[in-house]
Amino acid sequence: MGFLDDRDRHMSDDKKLTTRAENFSEWYNELVLRSELADYSPVRGCMVIRPHGYGIWERMQRALDDMFKATGHVNAYFPLFIPESFLSKEAEHVEGFAPECAVVTMGGGKVLEERLVVRPTSETIIYSMFAKWVQSYRDLPLLYNQWANVVRWEMRTRLFLRTMEFLWQEGHTAHTTHDEAEEETRRMLGVYREFMEGHMAMPVITGQKTDSERFAGALRTYSCEAMMQDNRALQAGTSHNLGQNFAKAFDLSFQNEQGEQAFAWNTSWGVSTRMIGGLVMTHGDDAGLRLPPRLTPIQMVIVPIWKTDDERDATIAMAKRIADELGNFKRPDHERIRVHVDDRQGVKPGSKYYHWETRGIPLRLEIGPRDLASSSGMLVRRDSREKRPIAFDALRTELPVILDQIQDDMLAAARARVEANSIRERISYDRFKEIMAGPGAFVYAGWNGDPAVEARVKEETKATIRCIPDPEFRSPVPPTTCMVTGEPAKHEVIWARAY
RNA sequence: CGGGGCGUAGCGUAGCCCGGUAUCGCGCCUGCUUUGGGAGCAGGAGGUCGCCGGUUCGAAUCCGGCCGCCCCGACCA
Structure with missing residues (x-):
């Protein structure tokens, strides 16, 4: 393999990433591991999400959850196990999902009377419960969401992009009319787009899926499609108008204003940890990750630089003072900035720069003895590599502006790339x-x-x-x-x- | 499941063809010196050579079987 031959040059130099041009897929795998987003697990096809990756997911959850709440949704939690018979109740659904289901056949040392499917998605169990809770049109709409893990027995897996178990959110709603369900389906697609562009700085195209790509059991499926740097598409989120298919299968019906029995209209919509893979392949470069300010667990890292012990103490003290001030959640009078001080000793500054660049931290503030004297530091942008001095006094007011600018620039750059391709x-x-x-x-x-x-x-x-x-x-x-x-x-x- | 590749220290590897108890780099530990773009020197720890069996005085190396992982397909958020 040509790419591997090429890599032989670097065999003893594991500091260099495979470049995107050499082998995009290799670059992706290496980057996810090296930036400590995730690691392979002892179980084939499953991954461990490490703190840096999980920190991104937490920020994704927080932003999305706020948006769901703002659009009237509530969170709930439904079981991991689904009676096998539930899957079969909707013909197209079972056909679509049965082959990729993990099934529990034993429990407590005994063979189960009814086998339990580990949820690949929760339509069946959620709508079976909705059926219990809905009698009247006055009980509708139900606007539910759950944050959960799901399992699909995939043949071929890739970190974040396709793992057998993944984390996601699944919204499930029930409405009185088709049009109201359709409006909900489209609304949530719009929420996803807003999140992906506004928070991930990842431009997407929204649209409707053709029948062959439609969700098993849906009337219509809509998706957000993003373009990765290898010009391949990533389906980053889907929103389904389920029609009355599941309502009929689970007898989710209600009495309408006219006193007639009617089946409810359902929607479901989801995004998953796959978005983290999208983030990597949208913004990463040959030096590592580049994270948008809104989703990065750390927005700015401060690297103190010193020669003598006195200088070490002074620069670290200043770094910590700045971090405390910018990050103090007890100070609601200004925007809180997530700052980390890299005060590791015995590690040279250059090494720290590489460390944080690989992990995609948007801003770096270098503080050395010369800077201490002038009450200013060197501020370096990860996205553009732009480097300029900044007065300590100006940090509080300027950083939010700069972070916003980075966020905007990253989206603009990604948009330009998508359009160019x-x-x-x-x-x-x-x-x-x-x-x-x-x-x-x-x-x-x-x-x-x-x-x-x-x-x-x-x-x-x-x-x-x-x-x-x-x-x-x-x-x-x-x-x-x-x-x-x-x-x-x-x-x-x-x-x-x-x- | 089909095709290809690979399993040797935490990671990356040499050795295997041609059998004699394992090489190098990174990382790790200790000490000293270092710190404005991946530190230097000295010392040190770390190995069921994927697993099982066979051949042999002797197996990382040869033979048979098995397992696992990665990549490319089919399938998929």
């Missing part, structure tokens, strides 16, 4: 094949609506229709013909190879 002009199917075999892209093209065409393209190029994009993402001049068959186009769609 999107193809909106009409291309031939032959050209399309070349692109998918080569650099890859998001290709906007006409599609005749035939699933057979979709299957054929997947077979021939491994590319799939990521979505039928929402209006704001469509091309100014819509395609009129199908890229593959030349027949009249039914939709403009986005083709790409996906994770």
Whole structure:
């Protein structure tokens, strides 16, 4: 393998990351391990999320949970185990999920009378409970969310992107009408987009999935699709209008204003720790991770520099004073900044720089004896590498501005990359094949609506229709013909190879 | 599950073809000197060579079987 031959040069120098250009997938794996986001576990296909990675997840949870609450949702928790019979109650659902379910057959040393499925998703058990709690239209809507782990028996796994167990949130709602459920489905898709762009600085395209990519048991599935730096698509979040399929399967019905019995309309929507993989592949560079200020567990690291013992004591003391002041949660009069002081002794400053750059910390403040004398430090941005002096007095007011600027710049840079690797002009199917075999892209093209065409393209190029994009993402001049068959186009769609 | 690759110290590896009790780098520990971009010197700890069996006076090395992991496919948030 060429890439490995190339790596041989670095065999004794494990300080260098494999570059993205050399081998993107190797770069990703190394980066996740080296930046201490996660590690492989003793169980095949499962991962350990380490504190740095879990810290990002906690910040994701906090932001999303606030958004869910702000849109009227409440949290609850449903069991990990689901009676096997529940899965079978919705035909399409069981067909979609049964092959990837882990099933408990024994408990307390005895064979179970009814086997228990470890949830791959919780529609069945949640709607069975909703059915108990809903009698009247006055009981609706139910707007629930749960933070949980789920298990899917995957053939091939990758850290964060596809593991057998993963952490996620799943929203489950019940409504009186189709339109209200549809509105909820779209609203939550919008919440996801807002989170991904606003917090992750990861631009996404929203749109509807084709039937072949629709959630098993849903009427319609919508998704947020992000483009990674290898030009492949990552489905970062989904929102489903489930129609009445589960309501009928679990007898989730109510009496409406007219006194008639009616089935409820459900939605479900979820995002997972997979987003952390998306974060890595959106912003990481050959030096390591780059984390957006809103999600990074540490926003600024202070590296004290000294020669003598006196200087060591003085710079560390100053560093800690600054960290305390900026990070003090008892001071509501200013925005709290998450600061870490790297006062490790016996580790040289340069080594500390690499350490924190690998881990993606957005800002570094260097404080040495010269800086102490001038009451200022050197501030370095991880995203742009820009370096400039800053007065200690100015930190409190300037840092929030700089952090916001970094957040904005990261989104803008990612947007520019996505646009640069999107193809909106009409291309031939032959050209399309070349692109998918080569650099890859998001290709906007006409599609005749035939699933057979979709299957054929997947077979021939491994590319799939990521979505039928929402209006704001469509091309100014819509395609009129199908890229593959030349027949009249039914939709403009986005083709790409996906994770 | 199909194809490819790999299992030797915490990590990365040499040795294997051609059998004689394991090499080097990183990391770790101790001491001294160091600290504005990955520190230096000295000393030290750490090994069922993936597992089981076979051949042999002797196996990391040869033979058979098994297990695990990674990569590429099929499947998928």
